[in-house]
Amino acid sequence: MTTQNPTPLPEPDPSAFTGDDARFIADFATLCTFGATPGGGVERQAGSAADGEQRHWFAGLLRDAGFEVVFDRIGNQFGLLELVPGAPYVVVGSHMDSQPTAGRYDGAYGVLAAAHAAFRLAEVYRSDAAAGRQPKYNIAVVNWFNEEGSRFQPSMMGSSVYTGKLDLETALATTDAQGVSVREALESVGCLGEGDGPRAAFAAEIHIEQGRSMERDGITIGVVDSNWAANKYEFIVHGEQSHTGSTIIEDRKDALLGASMLVLTAREIADRFPGALHTSVGHLNVYPNSPVVVASRVNLLLDLRSADEEILAEADALLHQRVSEIEQAAKVRIERRTGHSWPVTPYQIEGVELAEKAAADLGLSHGRVKTLAGHDSTNMKDLVPTVMLFVPSAEGISHNEHEYTRDEDLVAGLHMLTEVLGKLVEGALDES
Amino acid sequence: MTTQNPTPLPEPDPSAFTGDDARFIADFATLCTFGATPGGGVERQAGSAADGEQRHWFAGLLRDAGFEVVFDRIGNQFGLLELVPGAPYVVVGSHMDSQPTAGRYDGAYGVLAAAHAAFRLAEVYRSDAAAGRQPKYNIAVVNWFNEEGSRFQPSMMGSSVYTGKLDLETALATTDAQGVSVREALESVGCLGEGDGPRAAFAAEIHIEQGRSMERDGITIGVVDSNWAANKYEFIVHGEQSHTGSTIIEDRKDALLGASMLVLTAREIADRFPGALHTSVGHLNVYPNSPVVVASRVNLLLDLRSADEEILAEADALLHQRVSEIEQAAKVRIERRTGHSWPVTPYQIEGVELAEKAAADLGLSHGRVKTLAGHDSTNMKDLVPTVMLFVPSAEGISHNEHEYTRDEDLVAGLHMLTEVLGKLVEGALDES
Structure with missing residues (x-):
């Protein structure tokens, strides 16, 4: 390609x-x-x-x-x-x-x-x-x-x-x-x-x-x-720093795993509303970002945009439901900081x-x-x-x-x- | 938590x-x-x-x-x-x-x-x-x-x-x-x-x-x-820079989406071999890492470790099969650079x-x-x-x-x- x-x-x-x-x-x-x-x-x-x-x-x-x-x-x-x-x-x-x-x-x-x-x-x-x-x-x-x-x-x-x-x-x-x-x-x-x-x-x-x-x-x-209306959020995914080599998988609280689930979720939600909803994560930072350390913190900016405010509200609700599920699945805590939003x-x-x-x-x-x-x-x-x-x-x-x-x-x-x-x-x- | x-x-x-x-x-x-x-x-x-x-x-x-x-x-x-x-x-x-x-x-x-x-x-x-x-x-x-x-x-x-x-x-x-x-x-x-x-x-x-x-x-x-044996790879996911707000979803070639799929894949593969395989992505950098730009490039370091070389080989094959699938799913190109590997x-x-x-x-x-x-x-x-x-x-x-x-x-x-x-x-x- x-x-x-x-x-x-x-x-x-x-x-x-x-x-x-x-x-x-x-x-x-x-x-x-x-x-x-x-x-x-x-x-x-x-x-x-x-x-x-x-x-x-x-x-x-x-x-x-x-x-x-x-x-x-x-x-x-x-x-x-x-x-x-x-x-x-x-x-x-x-x-x-x-x-x-x-x-x-x-x-x-x-x-x-x-x-x-x-x-x-x-x-x-x-x-x-x-x-x-x-x-x-x-x-x-x-x-x-x-x-x-x-x-x-x-x-x-x-x-x-x-x-x-x-x-x-x-x-x-x-x-x-x-x-x-x-x-x-x-x-x-x-x-x-x-x-x-x-x-x-x-x-x-x-x-x-x-x-x-x-x-x-x-x-x-x-x-x-x-x-278009837009909701823009900063999410901070909190995990726990540990050794990538030796920490057993079930003990890991991997902030980057949780963040990656958020990135995929954003796309999955867009796919539910073809042509009517745009979602993206363009900015994502990993801490400590070392090859052999499970990430303790990931900051990312996620946005949802639509010309239809009802679709935007529905997508937003889906996102927040998924945030709770990701917290369980990845054993992380996800903090949401509202960036800014605007209506149509x-x-x-x-x-x-x-x-x-x-x-x-x-x-x-x-x-x-x-x-x-x-x-x-x-x-x-x-x-x-x-x-x-x-x-x-x-x-x-x-x-x-x-x-x-x-x-x-x-x-x-x-x-x-x-x-x-x-x-x-x-x-x-x-x-x- | x-x-x-x-x-x-x-x-x-x-x-x-x-x-x-x-x-x-x-x-x-x-x-x-x-x-x-x-x-x-x-x-x-x-x-x-x-x-x-x-x-x-x-x-x-x-x-x-x-x-x-x-x-x-x-x-x-x-x-x-x-x-x-x-x-x-x-x-x-x-x-x-x-x-x-x-x-x-x-x-x-x-x-x-x-x-x-x-x-x-x-x-x-x-x-x-x-x-x-x-x-x-x-x-x-x-x-x-x-x-x-x-x-x-x-x-x-x-x-x-x-x-x-x-x-x-x-x-x-x-x-x-x-x-x-x-x-x-x-x-x-x-x-x-x-x-x-x-x-x-x-x-x-x-x-x-x-x-x-x-x-x-x-x-x-x-x-x-x-x-333990280990295979460590640097992957570079190549997408295409575009505007997060206006680019329609089907036109996007989102390197961060592809990279996130790799992060999830690493965990899914570990879950197939409970206790016998450790996988992780600890290091991931996004370019241009701007809130309103679909990422054109993500570099990440992924490793697989096992005490059993057969399991490691099987996991490695699964990973590489999934890489091709992710290239299709996210419309990205994934370049693999071998880092280093060692046997048991x-x-x-x-x-x-x-x-x-x-x-x-x-x-x-x-x-x-x-x-x-x-x-x-x-x-x-x-x-x-x-x-x-x-x-x-x-x-x-x-x-x-x-x-x-x-x-x-x-x-x-x-x-x-x-x-x-x-x-x-x-x-x-x-x-x-």
């Missing part, structure tokens, strides 16, 4: 475009060089050197376009354009941080598209073309800190602090596997600022789909109308309809989709009316170096985001 | 003994302070600061008794007493390095008992009492490097290099999880020496049993007549009989036992006739802070080792 696609990805190619579109693809090609991996992806986890480098490069890009660059107290990076003194902002963007050995598009595309959309609108409002177009809000391009949550948990950290869902001090004190705190990481790359960031009136984000539905349905723009929540229907009209006006094929993954916009939509857009992602591959979206889809998404952002800035959702 | 014994262990108490025995228990109490853990155990992995401290303390103890201290090219520590110029050595000892959060006795007892046995014999040969006792060999007390293999794999590294089973440069270049090499670790604690160490004629080791059989049978001295091999019968006679002469209850765990003597017995002795270990608890052997058993073992060592030094096995 081959586990990697051996075909190199096409490089972003500005020569196929002209004017601003070519400049956008050229900037995206530059962005792909930060933390580039030999396998054609990127690795720039939150607060890493590569993350710092791309943030400083992005600051220069924003300043050159006349935007003021500020970092807030959790390292969110904003490029501010004041069009209406004192008015609140349309906050548009995504995140540049990545998973380890990740793809080029996840998050990064959305930040750069937001900047270029804002650059175009800045030009519009500056020029004669603005005669009939009057901004009512300011624009804040945003690069949220630590959306990925690979180095520092939880994910969506920057937007969670911004929206008041996560305590600032808790976030800053969070440490990575080497004991480095968020505060230290942000200071080391010069990205720890002050204050709460700009006040939002509306928000918008564009992202790759990370699923196959748009590719299957042949549509260019996905208008996200809701997210809709994006505001006015925003969905605005986006659908914009796509129609631009002649872009579109359809409503749901997001299975969490995004910063999942947080923002609980604060202000928010528009979430997708472009297709080849074969749904994501969190993988072979993640790929075609240049023409990137550019179509940029046009779409520019249209939506302009409408938001001009007050199209003022009644919502 | 409680997973830790809350009762503090009794401290070694010299006041219950007199003379050399009291000095031995007092020295053992000192040895327990190096790398002492709050839970009553020790943590002094190979080449760590705590390991370096105890080695330098031990060097002083040996020098004070008139022994010459040398480190060989893989960091084995020898205390040499030349009694017969130019003659080869009886090599007696064990290892002082420990697992993480380990017990006080594993290895450390055997090194200190060897030193004290040698001190007593040195005194005997120096004094009038030696009139009727004539040494034919020299004595080398040994503290083997990295028997445990928790920080650097494989285990039994020092004795494997000494006996020519492991290439020196390979061993020195081995790195720990932080990328520190054996060479760097040994240099950092000042324990990297030169040369091959003393030439062995015979070897002896005493160790705690790490099993329950002697406690159950009520015997003080175990004479080890063979070791006897300790030389002449040595067993010598030890049995010594125990009888001393009036110590004794019986033949097998070792399930590997020991440095497992290597030494393939080079020279070797005597391996056990003292009881409470409840068989080992590789755990609650590992415990009573002071009176420690002292009985010291008397026994002194007797055996004297006989070896005086040529009792010359005909073997």
Whole structure:
């Protein structure tokens, strides 16, 4: 079985475009060089050197376009354009941080598209073309800190602090596997600022789909109308340290055996609800992790996701029933620490309809989709009316170096985001 | 379920003994302070600061008794007493390095008992009492490097290099999880020496049993007549990195799911041969180990052990059959890297009989036992006739802070080792 696609990805190619579109693809090609991996992806986890480098490069890009660059107290990076003194902002963007050995598009595309959309609108409002177009809000391009949550948990950290869902001090004190705190990481790359960031009136984000539905349905723009519900747990399996060679099997209290049963259980539960439930364990640490010691402790993160809250509840009950059975079977104790959960929540229907009209006006094929993954916009939509857009992602591959979206889809998404952002800035959702 | 014994262990108490025995228990109490853990155990992995401290303390103890201290090219520590110029050595000892959060006795007892046995014999040969006792060999007390293999794999590294089973440069270049090499670790604690160490004629080791059989049978001295056979493997499970939230279940190639199936399989196979087969996975690492990424790679170490080579072969065949099934079930590829294997091999019968006679002469209850765990003597017995002795270990608890052997058993073992060592030094096995 081959586990990697051996075909190199096409490089972003500005020569196929002209004017601003070519400049956008050229900037995206530059962005792909930060933390580039030999396998054609990127690795720039939150607060890493590569993350710092791309943030400083992005600051220069924003300043050159006349935007003021500020970092807030959790390292969110904003490029501010004041069009209406004192008015609140349309906050548009995504995140540049990545998973380890990740793809080029996840998050990064959305930040750069937001900047270029804002650059175009800045030009519009500056020029004669603005005669009939009057901004009512300011624009804040945003690069949220630590959306990925690979180095520092939880994910969506920057937007969670911004929206008041996560305590600032808790976030800053969070440490990575080497004991480095968020505060230290942000200071080391010069990205720890002050204050709460700009006040939002509306928000918008564009992202790759990370699923196959748009590719299957042949549509260019996905208008996200809701997210899947999710329950995320940290489990700690407690066993007892002993010698793997000499301890008789019936005396063993093997934390790794119990943890492995949990991993299998998660999959078995998903298999009961084909297509309707996603479960996974991506993170698991063994202590003391010595070849000749029965593990005394295993920490793991397990999540359950569904678009149907009843299925999620049923799956959750099954999981907790199985936890008790595993405790007996493996002679371990399983401690559950709730991570975070979210219900199925809709994006505001006015925003969905605005986006659908914009796509129609631009002649872009579109359809409503749901997001299975969490995004910063999942947080923002609980604060202000928010528009979430997708472009297709080849074969749904994501969190993988072979993640790929075609240049023409990137550019179509940029046009779409520019249209939506302009409408938001001009007050199209003022009644919502 | 409680997973830790809350009762503090009794401290070694010299006041219950007199003379050399009291000095031995007092020295053992000192040895327990190096790398002492709050839970009553020790943590002094190979080449760590705590390991370096105890080695330098031990060097002083040996020098004070008139022994010459040398480190060989893989960091084995020898205390040499030349009694017969130019003659080869009886090599007696064990290892002082420990697992993480380990017990006080594993290895450390055997090194200190060897030193004290040698001190007593040195005194005997120096004094009038030696009139009727004539040494034919020299004595080398040994503290083997990295028997445990928790920080650097494989285990039994020092004795494997000494006996020519492991290439020196390979061993020195081995790195720990932080990328520190054996060479760097040994240099950092000042324990990297030169040369091959003393030439062995015979070897002896005493160790705690790490099993329950002697406690159950009520015997003080175990004479080890063979070791269990073992097959140890490194498996690498290859999956494909993808997004845990959005990737549909049937598209997933989850390396952690495959690895968990291997962990369960190991236990299921052990359950087919109750009491006759031990299996375990103690070490498992996940990549990229991010909460929202399906794992692309899991490395794990799996071992199978039995006193019956036919059972081991049958279990091994079952395991490999299951590996293919798991590859299909979890859509992963499983790469096997053979670690090391050893058959059931006897300790030389002449040595067993010598030890049995010594125990009888001393009036110590004794019986033949097998070792399930590997020991440095497992290597030494393939080079020279070797005597391996056990003292009881409470409840068989080992590789755990609650590992415990009573002071009176420690002292009985010291008397026994002194007797055996004297006989070896005086040529009792010359005909073997």
